[in-house]
Amino acid sequence: MGKDKRAFPLSEIDEALDMANGASREIFKESMISVDHEHVALSDSLNVEQRVNYDEILAVVDSGEGGKDAYLNKLIDNIFLMLDANLADPNYITLRAILSTRNECVDTINMKMIGHLQWDEMEYYSFDRAKDDLHNYYPPEFLNSLTPNGLPPYVLKLKVNYPIILLRNIDPANGLCNRTRLIVWGFQRNAIDAEIVLGMHAGKRVFLPRIPLCPSDDEMFPFQFKRKQFPVGLALP
Structure with missing residues (x-):
């Protein structure tokens, strides 16, 4: 169910050999590949609350400020709004999640989140x-x-x-x-x-x-x- 490879705007290939070092054909020109908006329309489907959080996270990433810890803190703050006040509510807990592909990342996020709380x-x-x-x-x-x-x-x-x-x-x-x-x-x-x-x-x-x-x-x-x-x-x- 993949896309036909001929549909991608690939760079031109130099048909000539490089006689100086015998190298084979090389790409000699980069082409600007246009964005297919049908494939990147996820952000357009966000509701108002999700859009605000999405824009705030991207603003932190684009600014390059604070490093990895700042990004993680921002992510936690936006996904788990008012964490201290709502943590005892089972619905609040089950309707939110941060997905990760590695157990070490999950442990790091949990340690960060538990540090946000003021409980015993x-x-x-x-x-x-x-x-x-x-x-x-x-x-x-x-x-x-x-x-x-x-x-x-x-x-x-x-x-x-x-x-x-x-x-x-x-x-x-x-x-x-x-x-x-x-x-x-x-x-x-x-x-x-x-x-x-x-x-x-x-x-x-x-x-x-x-x-x-x-x-x-x-x-x-x-x-x-x-x-x-x-x-x-x-x-x-």
Whole structure:
């Protein structure tokens, strides 16, 4: 279903050989390729609010001011308007998203967003070990630096009212399944007080325990890695 290549206005080709160095044909003239407005009409379909946000983001990008952090802060401010005031509203959370192709980018965005909030904060540290490592080949500092796909980080930073997502099936009969979305309401030493925000169990208050977790890919490391941590990740972007 592609476009015929003959329809593209390609640059002219020099049919002669370059006798000085024996190089083959080269493009000797650049042509100005006109914009096909049918293919770039996305901005024309925006509503008033989206248009304002779109123009503000482009203005920051075009100005070249502030670098990457400024662009990211501007993006967050425009997608999640009045974040502090609306974060506890499940509809506000589920109707907004920032898409990314890399988990590292998602983590960066979440850390930026959690820094925007003025709510109470808690940091939970995991207990990491390599099974059957009798000679301590893998020190704790090395194990703490690992964050395999599908596992929470060594330092899990949370704030009240921030949305989280469950990373394991804990109690499916009561709505605690892998990918369940919740809102944090409070912290205890060995439990997180949260509320399910989507699905048939929406509104149910639950307490999430700290549990032992292993990577889904057993061959990811030359040892069996185990992390005891709350099985949740930050869920806004």
